[in-house]
Amino acid sequence: MTTANTAYDPHKHALLLADYCLGVQPGHRVLVQTTTLALPLVEALHRLLLERGATPLLRLEYPEQTNDFQRLASDALLDAAEPVLLAEVESIDSSLRIETPRAPVSGLDPLRAARNRKALAPVARARALRRWSLTLYPTEFGAQAAQMTPAEYGAFVSSAMFLDFSDPVAKWAEVRELQATLIERLARAREVRIVGKDTDITMNIEGRTWVNSDGKRNMPSGEVFISPVETSANGQILFDIPTIYAGASVQGVRLTFQDGRVTQASAEEGEDALLAALDIDGGARILGELGIGSNAGIQAPSRNILFDEKIGGTVHLALGNGYPETGGTNVSALHWDLIKDLRGGGQILLDGEVFQDGGKFV
Known part of the structure; x- marks a missing residue:
């Protein structure tokens, strides 16, 4: 209530x-x-x-x-x-x-x-x-x-x-139950493909474990996430939700991946911060996370990653350190979540089958 x-x-x-x-x-x-x-x-x-x-x-x-x-x-x-x-x-x-x-x-x-x-x-x-x-x-x-x-x-x-x-705890239990149903479908997939404006990227998640993020680590939360196979990301993506990272305003980030590593990177604003982050160490150019936001209570970006990556209808990829509990093996001093809004006409496909269309789960 x-x-x-x-x-x-x-x-x-x-x-x-x-x-x-x-x-x-x-x-x-x-x-x-x-x-x-x-x-x-x-x-x-x-x-x-x-x-x-x-x-x-x-x-x-x-x-x-x-x-x-x-x-x-x-x-x-x-x-x-x-x-x-x-x-x-x-x-x-x-x-x-x-x-x-x-x-x-x-x-x-x-x-x-x-x-x-x-x-x-x-x-x-x-x-x-x-x-x-x-x-x-x-x-x-x-x-x-x-x-x-x-x-x-x-x-x-x-x-x-x-x-x-x-009773906030009861509401977080509802989030956990909803996300458990998403994971039931996601767990059967081998390949995830994200398509949208200036975006077409695939990654392999076979053998990895999805995590139900229900507010115990991030408050607020409302996402399911996994660490993709480190050598599997191929394609390009435009992250269209601006943010502030390490004291710098960053927006319009474009990344190209080949066999799991970032090979090209640019940003409309904050490119120096982006390139510095990518060069922190050998693991910084590898994906440590794929996350899918599900929090319907957060609809508008606030230029804060903690909130914006949970927006229902968005997807985020994190450069750098992976999560061992999902099977991730990448180690890096960096873990930077970059966010893409799919509500304007993007899709998430699982082994070629549409899982989310325009920000709505199918």
């Missing part, structure tokens, strides 16, 4: 994160990473974790701390991860990262950002071995990027997470 009030409520958000996404139990050590922009949510979450008998580890940065580090750090510091970071992640039971959307910063060197991401890859891999979740706190810039007022954006975030329902 939905409530009349759709205003964003940090306490209700914190409850969903602690109990549903992280499954916090007494004695758990929980790492929370975000910026000071998310303080209302951090305060609510900190209190809840203590009430649950858990040990909160809060790691708060000022909003531009990462940008300043990548801009000002010496080469030696940029290319070496602090050992304490890895030791801390290895000591925890679960982790939560809270995105706080903020404006792109001009003058940043995408190559330095890529080097920093590569240095932190061992920390990211250690975090992935434990229970983790990713969410977003609605900021003023997030509202501007989504072309909404702060109040409208707060309501948008709440609705996407089902916080406007009296």
Whole structure:
């Protein structure tokens, strides 16, 4: 049952994160990473974790701390991860990262950002071995990027997470059931083909396992995903939903794949960031994920990957690191989801049979 009030409520958000996404139990050590922009949510979450008998580890940065580090750090510091970071992640039971959307910063060197991401890859891999979740706190810039007022954006975030329902967990159970029916069909397929404007790409998923993303890792969620066979992607694709990645505005990305690797890449905006990402390491030009969005509650892009990749009627491909639980073997410091909207006349075909047409499941 939905409530009349759709205003964003940090306490209700914190409850969903602690109990549903992280499954916090007494004695758990929980790492929370975000910026000071998310303080209302951090305060609510900190209190809840203590009430649950858990040990909160809060790691708060000022909003531009990462940008300043990548801009000002010496080469030696940029290319070496602090050992304490890895030791801390290895000591925890679960982790939560809270995105706080903020404006792109001009003058940043995408190559330095890529080097920093590569240095932190061992920390990211250690975090992935434990229970983790990713969410977003609605900021003023997030509202501007989504072309909404702060109040409208707060309501948008709440609705996407089902916080406007009296029982959000029950709504996520409905999402899980819907996606289970999609996976029943997808699991019988060997080849996936995506066609649309400036797009015709195929990939093999034989022997791989689809995952039902029901909000426990990403909040919000609403997608099914898999890691394609690493050498199988062939064709070209235009990603037409703009986004912000590593502090840069990126849109109009065009990629060509041959035997699993990106051989040509361009972007209408943010091409420097794209090319730097592709050169992070040897695995960055290989697909780590194919995802199909199913969240009907998210219809308009907000220039945020966490939300936009879940839009019902879209498909996304991630460059870089794959998911071992799906059978993926690609290893990279990069994992960047790029999104294509199929609602205007695209298709997903399974072994030549139409699975989705114009954003609607057949």
